[in-house]
Amino acid sequence: MSDRFSFALGATDGKARTGVISTPRGEIRTPAFMPVGTAATVKAMLPESVRATGADILLGNTYHLMLRPTAERIDRLGGLHRFMNWDRPILTDSGGFQVMSLAGLRKLTERGVTFKSHIDGSRHELTPERSMEIQRLLGSDIVMCFDECPALPADRTRIAESMRLSMRWAERSREAFGDRPGHALFGIQQGGLEEDLRAESAAALRGIGFDGYAVGGLAVGEGQAAMFGCLDFAPAQLPEDKPRYLMGVGKPDDIVGAVARGIDMMDCVLPSRSGRTGQVFTRHGVLNIKNARHQDDPRPLDEKCGCPACRNYSRAYLHHVFRSQEIISSMLLTWHNLYYCQELMQGMRDAIAAESFAAWQAAFHAARAEGDI
Ligand SMILES: Nc1nc2c(CCNCC3CCCCC3)c3[nH]c(NCCc4ccccc4)nc3cc2c(=O)[nH]1
Numbered sequence: 001m002s003d004r005f006s007f008a009l010g011a012t013d014g015k016a017r018t019g020v021i022s023t024p025r026g027e028i029r030t031p032a033f034m035p036v037g038t039a040a041t042v043k044a045m046l047p048e049s050v051r052a053t054g055a056d057i058l059l060g061n062t063y064h065l066m067l068r069p070t071a072e073r074i075d076r077l078g079g080l081h082r083f084m085n086w087d088r089p090i091l092t093d094s095g096g097f098q099v100m101s102l103a104g105l106r107k108l109t110e111r112g113v114t115f116k117s118h119i120d121g122s123r124h125e126l127t128p129e130r131s132m133e134i135q136r137l138l139g140s141d142i143v144m145c146f147d148e149c150p151a152l153p154a155d156r157t158r159i160a161e162s163m164r165l166s167m168r169w170a171e172r173s174r175e176a177f178g179d180r181p182g183h184a185l186f187g188i189q190q191g192g193l194e195e196d197l198r199a200e201s202a203a204a205l206r207g208i209g210f211d212g213y214a215v216g217g218l219a220v221g222e223g224q225a226a227m228f229g230c231l232d233f234a235p236a237q238l239p240e241d242k243p244r245y246l247m248g249v250g251k252p253d254d255i256v257g258a259v260a261r262g263i264d265m266m267d268c269v270l271p272s273r274s275g276r277t278g279q280v281f282t283r284h285g286v287l288n289i290k291n292a293r294h295q296d297d298p299r300p301l302d303e304k305c306g307c308p309a310c311r312n313y314s315r316a317y318l319h320h321v322f323r324s325q326e327i328i329s330s331m332l333l334t335w336h337n338l339y340y341c342q343e344l345m346q347g348m349r350d351a352i353a354a355e356s357f358a359a360w361q362a363a364f365h366a367a368r369a370e371g372d373i
């Protein structure tokens with residue numbers, strides 16, 4: 001444990017790298033996958049279960065928590081860690097992305113965003129200053145700048161204007177964040193798929209100075225090929241000695257491709273959300289437990305998986321409780337998917353440290369090609 005926030009690079013293999021982020025609330029092994037706890041809970045999981053999957057850090061959600069139960073109430077109750085009984089690091093997003101994807105009646109100005117709550121229709125405002133205050137009240141260890149993520153496809157002019165607005169907001173976020181030892185502020189690179197706009201954004205963020213740098217503006221409908229094309233140049237535009245966080249990614253093959261291109265941290269609702277919809281991640285690809293072909297199958301989901309679902313239950317059972325909409329279905333499938341993702345990260349951390357990442361990546365894709373799920 002340390003009373004400061006720091007990042008130590010470990011091994012590198014090509015563009016892939018391992019490292020350790022030290023925070024007062026514990027260490028984060030990178031590359032890291034961060035499960036999402038939208039309303040102060042990782043759905044269908046106890047915090048100790050989230051930890052048992054191997055997660056070192058989870059995400060809190062500024063947008064949801066500012067609406068309900070409000071950041072002020074969580075602060076009065078001792079902060080988000082106490083509130084949700086998770087004493088390890090928490091990263092919170094700044095809320096702008098969720099406003100643009102969830103809230104109604106949004107109005108975007110230089111000052112910030114006003115919107116109507118999707119819960120009760122009440123009106124709210126988010127600005128860089130208010131977002132920093134909310135994330136401070138929540139007590140999160142890693143705070144994200146308040147930014148604007150343009151929906152793709154968008155023309156270059158729109159992307160450039162949006163990126164420059166986000167860079168002005170990054171300046172205001174830095175100013176409002178202040179000096180908070182042991183807490184980190186991450187800048188968010190924008191610029192769409194344009195290499196020069198991304199370079200301009202990276203330079204602006206470097207000039208302000210952050211504890212970590214996120215690649216934002218991706219996984220917004222551009223598709224994997226375009227995202228990887230952008231990741232072929234964007235991470236290297238960011239400081240090498242600081243963590244690089246790709247926001248909102250992703251499916252297992254997205255995660256692997258991003259690590260191969262120099263990304264250290266990722267978050268996505270997909271593994272937990274998919275668990276609730278019966279989509280199961282396995283080494284051979286995605287299995288849909290709802291399919292009738294599983295109803296007599298005595299085998300585990302994944303014979304090499306050490307999670308409670310795979311150690312103690314058959315596909316037939318998991319098919320039955322999913323079809324019956326039993327609560328245990330969400331519990332077991334979420335646990336399995338989160339455990340699968342953490343095993344994937346551990347496998348990559350080991351392969352990079354052994355300088356055998358290319359072979360690991362080839363085996364990862366070969367197992368998915370051979371099928372047999
Ligand atoms: N500031 C900011 N956040 C972004 C996010 C939210 C990351 N997850 C936050 C997390 C906080 C707690 C609640 C949940 C969200 C993104 N998510 C995606 N794609 C997701 C694409 C996706 C994938 C699977 C399912 C739905 C959507 N692109 C993103 C770009 C940005 C961005 O530029 N700026």
Ligand SMILES: [Zn+2]
Pocket residue numbers: 301302305306307308309310311336339
């Ligand atoms: Zn499993």
